[in-house]
Amino acid sequence: MDVFTNYYRLHKNPGVKKQNLLKYLLSFIDVLAILLAFQTSYFINYYEKGGIFYTERNILILFIGILPFWLLILYLVRTTGIPTKRFRVLSLLYLQSSTAVFLLLTLFYFFFRLYSVKLLFLAELPFFGFLILFFGRILIYKVLKRFGKNGHNQVIVIIFADDSSLPFIENLLSSEKLGYKAVVIFTESVLIKTKYENFSIILPEKFSEIINDLIEVDFVDEVLYIKEESDSAKVREILTTCEELGVTFRLKSNLPKASLSSAVKTDIADGKFLSFINIPNNSYSLAIKKTTDINIALMMIVVLSPLLIILSVLIKLTSKGPIIIKLSKIGWRGRQIKVYRFRTMFSNADRNRFYQENKMKSSGSEFEEDPRITKIGGFLLKSGMDQLPELFNVLKGEMSIIGPRHPLQSDNVKSFFRKYS
Numbered sequence: 001m002d003v004f005t006n007y008y009r010l011h012k013n014p015g016v017k018k019q020n021l022l023k024y025l026l027s028f029i030d031v032l033a034i035l036l037a038f039q040t041s042y043f044i045n046y047y048e049k050g051g052i053f054y055t056e057r058n059i060l061i062l063f064i065g066i067l068p069f070w071l072l073i074l075y076l077v078r079t080t081g082i083p084t085k086r087f088r089v090l091s092l093l094y095l096q097s098s099t100a101v102f103l104l105l106t107l108f109y110f111f112f113r114l115y116s117v118k119l120l121f122l123a124e125l126p127f128f129g130f131l132i133l134f135f136g137r138i139l140i141y142k143v144l145k146r147f148g149k150n151g152h153n154q155v156i157v158i159i160f161a162d163d164s165s166l167p168f169i170e171n172l173l174s175s176e177k178l179g180y181k182a183v184v185i186f187t188e189s190v191l192i193k194t195k196y197e198n199f200s201i202i203l204p205e206k207f208s209e210i211i212n213d214l215i216e217v218d219f220v221d222e223v224l225y226i227k228e229e230s231d232s233a234k235v236r237e238i239l240t241t242c243e244e245l246g247v248t249f250r251l252k253s254n255l256p257k258a259s260l261s262s263a264v265k266t267d268i269a270d271g272k273f274l275s276f277i278n279i280p281n282n283s284y285s286l287a288i289k290k291t292t293d294i295n296i297a298l299m300m301i302v303v304l305s306p307l308l309i310i311l312s313v314l315i316k317l318t319s320k321g322p323i324i325i326k327l328s329k330i331g332w333r334g335r336q337i338k339v340y341r342f343r344t345m346f347s348n349a350d351r352n353r354f355y356q357e358n359k360m361k362s363s364g365s366e367f368e369e370d371p372r373i374t375k376i377g378g379f380l381l382k383s384g385m386d387q388l389p390e391l392f393n394v395l396k397g398e399m400s401i402i403g404p405r406h407p408l409q410s411d412n413v414k415s416f417f418r419k420y421s
Helices: 002-012 016-045 057-076 087-111 119-146 163-174 190-196 205-217 232-245 283-318 375-383 390-395 415-420
Strands: 155-160 180-186 201-203 222-225 248-252 263-268 271-276 324-330 336-342
Touching (some): 016 057, 016 119, 057 087, 057 283, 087 119, 155 205, 163 180, 163 271, 180 190, 180 205, 205 232, 222 232, 232 248, 232 271, 248 263, 283 336, 283 375, 283 390, 336 390
Parallel strands (some): 155 180, 222 248
Antiparallel strands (some): 248 271, 263 271, 324 336
16 A cells, blocks of 8 residues: 555655645744744843843743744644644644643743743743744735645545546535545546546545555545445445544435434535544544643653653663563554553563463462563553653654553454555
């Protein structure tokens, strides 16, 4: 499946380089916005001194210390691109990021003993940062849209179509407001192939079994089935795949009284759909949850940093091997993620990983009996501290503070995925 992905990215999508350039430009503008927030707060609180904020040593230290963390927080809450969310949701994300910055500023203030910096400056800085970053991003969005460069973060879809679908596809993909982008179109239609082969990957329907792998290797938001004559067995198969991977499946339907408990009626590009969404889709709740996860994880890492350092030293001194290991698990939409853990076993444990499989006891003493586990490893497993590095997975947006445990890659029963991975 990497062949399809690379072919699309390198040959079918020449705008990728422009998009990467735009990302760098937006990051540079974010830095300028933070600089302006510092200068504005400085001018209000130190107007009698005048000049530029970096002439004050303690404020300069504060700027150097907080800038990378501020940019990291903006990246983690996904506000660094062109906004595709509603502005109210975007404002909430920026507000949450400013709250996290305020907490970090407070920590920097006491840690570096920057007592000469006015407390009002610390309070006003995140506020002006929120205003300048948020309204600056909206202004950039308006400017780029005016010059026809919108579409940086589109809704990525896979389409099943026939000849009758051509008018709908034209309407769907030509609308900048909708922002839909078809990475793959499964069709036997010569008309669709001729018109869109330079913009999307066109595959015959006999290859539709690879849809599972397409979703695995690329970020797909939705699957649209817009054929005039639907194949019930094929629709059920695609729907099952989408439900397993948490991807929205939309079935075009003109039945006015169609009603299913698991589907909602939606209108897209003048087409009526039954949309099957089996994951939470409340944008406000998801925004609050994500930013809360990041704030909590960031604070826990800062607070627990002495403990993390001590545990790292003990692991390194008591046995050979890396301090942190990476476990392959199944994350969002079935994608493989690397979960960080403290190493609890000797470096050659993989050769004997089935040694204790049939000897584990339900009494909870298996950690003591397993010769693969180090002394410090047994303590970490019993106390659960081996999972502390997972806080960095939370920062990356791969995990949540509260939520279901991610299954191991070896527990994944999707044989088709294993075949191509």
